[in-house]
Amino acid sequence: MENIKSKNGREGMSTVATISDEFELPPHIGETIINPTAFTNPAAIGQMFAWLRANNPLGLARVEGYMPFWVVTKHADVLEVTRRNDIYDSTGKPFVLGATEQIERMREINGGADFPFQSLTGTDEPEHGAIRKLFTPLFQNQGMKAMEPRVRAIARTHVDRMAAAGGQCDFVKEIALAFPLRVMMDFMGVPPQDEPLMVKITEALFSGDDDEINADALTLTPAQQAEQMRAAFQPMEDYFAALTASRVADPRDDVATLIANGRVNGQLMSSERALGHYLSFATAGHHTTASSLAGAVQILCEYPEHLETLRADPSIIPVFVEEALRWVTPAKHFMRCASVDTELRGRKIARGDWMYVSYASANRDEEAFEAPFEFRPNRKPIKHVSFGFGVHQCLGNMLARQELRFFLEEFVARVGSLEMAGEPRLTKSRWVQGLKTLPIRYKMGVETD
Numbered sequence: 001m002e003n004i005k006s007k008n009g010r011e012g013m014s015t016v017a018t019i020s021d022e023f024e025l026p027p028h029i030g031e032t033i034i035n036p037t038a039f040t041n042p043a044a045i046g047q048m049f050a051w052l053r054a055n056n057p058l059g060l061a062r063v064e065g066y067m068p069f070w071v072v073t074k075h076a077d078v079l080e081v082t083r084r085n086d087i088y089d090s091t092g093k094p095f096v097l098g099a100t101e102q103i104e105r106m107r108e109i110n111g112g113a114d115f116p117f118q119s120l121t122g123t124d125e126p127e128h129g130a131i132r133k134l135f136t137p138l139f140q141n142q143g144m145k146a147m148e149p150r151v152r153a154i155a156r157t158h159v160d161r162m163a164a165a166g167g168q169c170d171f172v173k174e175i176a177l178a179f180p181l182r183v184m185m186d187f188m189g190v191p192p193q194d195e196p197l198m199v200k201i202t203e204a205l206f207s208g209d210d211d212e213i214n215a216d217a218l219t220l221t222p223a224q225q226a227e228q229m230r231a232a233f234q235p236m237e238d239y240f241a242a243l244t245a246s247r248v249a250d251p252r253d254d255v256a257t258l259i260a261n262g263r264v265n266g267q268l269m270s271s272e273r274a275l276g277h278y279l280s281f282a283t284a285g286h287h288t289t290a291s292s293l294a295g296a297v298q299i300l301c302e303y304p305e306h307l308e309t310l311r312a313d314p315s316i317i318p319v320f321v322e323e324a325l326r327w328v329t330p331a332k333h334f335m336r337c338a339s340v341d342t343e344l345r346g347r348k349i350a351r352g353d354w355m356y357v358s359y360a361s362a363n364r365d366e367e368a369f370e371a372p373f374e375f376r377p378n379r380k381p382i383k384h385v386s387f388g389f390g391v392h393q394c395l396g397n398m399l400a401r402q403e404l405r406f407f408l409e410e411f412v413a414r415v416g417s418l419e420m421a422g423e424p425r426l427t428k429s430r431w432v433q434g435l436k437t438l439p440i441r442y443k444m445g446v447e448t449d
Contacts, residue, residue: 029059030061033356072357078361079385093335093354116233131273147187158407170440288434330386414446415443
């Protein structure tokens, strides 16, 4: 049994060592799930999860160097686990899959905490609800309505950038990463000249396993990976501490001002909590949207008829966006920890058991989606879990949808033809993942009769 104590003092003890062998997964399944390179082959990963859904939809993975974890693959079970935050919490164990050695070292570095910052993702009720309430007005209808002119203008600027590129670009590096980053930085109050720092920390957080992005990825031990990640956060801590001080002295109409001056239960946020919000907005707030946008454009390259469909009827672009979100599923998994003894799919789950909640599998579940391995630009109804579900559903989901919709509206209206100009490649990552290169060739201007 593992006995890794988290900052909240709970032992994190797991009794999965006593579970019957009939629930255990073949060793290669667990080895595949922990392997970042495996997720660069979506077809093979899709087949693996399809096999699990059919044969062992809630199985136990045992991998050397990792705490045992249940693999939740069915759409209905993913909804159940993410909905029941009173049973499956985000603080008993880390909310991202990691090696035991890496977890232990990270906790040593951070005084018992799993990360050097406190984010909404790693917070449970009642604190989670109180913090979320502070930000919710920004991300709901009235706040999003106010953002529309700015988001559309930024989208148009980035399609202009495509036009200026002369008919060929790496869509990921030149457009997909830049567009949602500028939207989020504008939203936060961060000037354009500081965006490279945000890109650097995003790569450290989400792409540290990719040796083409992190040269040390193949040589570092799990403990050294934890140390590298911690070191990568320091420039961001310094930057946002200065930003907080500036917004206390000179409040503005931006998210940084809300973080610096907002009160939760009458109290200003701690520096660790404030940093967590800054980092969440500055990294996940743009990276997942960039991945979805790049995936959508890849589909339009591979299936030109979809581009014609959208051009003929732009009103279906919001539906196309939902299918792109399902198709890409940027966040492949999150972890949860059972806070009480319970039961799921007829199997006994003990307090402290670690749950690998596979959004990637849920979004291909045959019982939830007709022909799930087909991309259908007008699929209805759409019930993907790409933004999560329950109290931890992505706070910025409406903003992400707005960004994708506005960009594609501008794109479809102005790009006449589109094709691949090279091999697209995915980031090596088992957590948040998307294309790292998408070379495209295109002609601007749409012919009309």
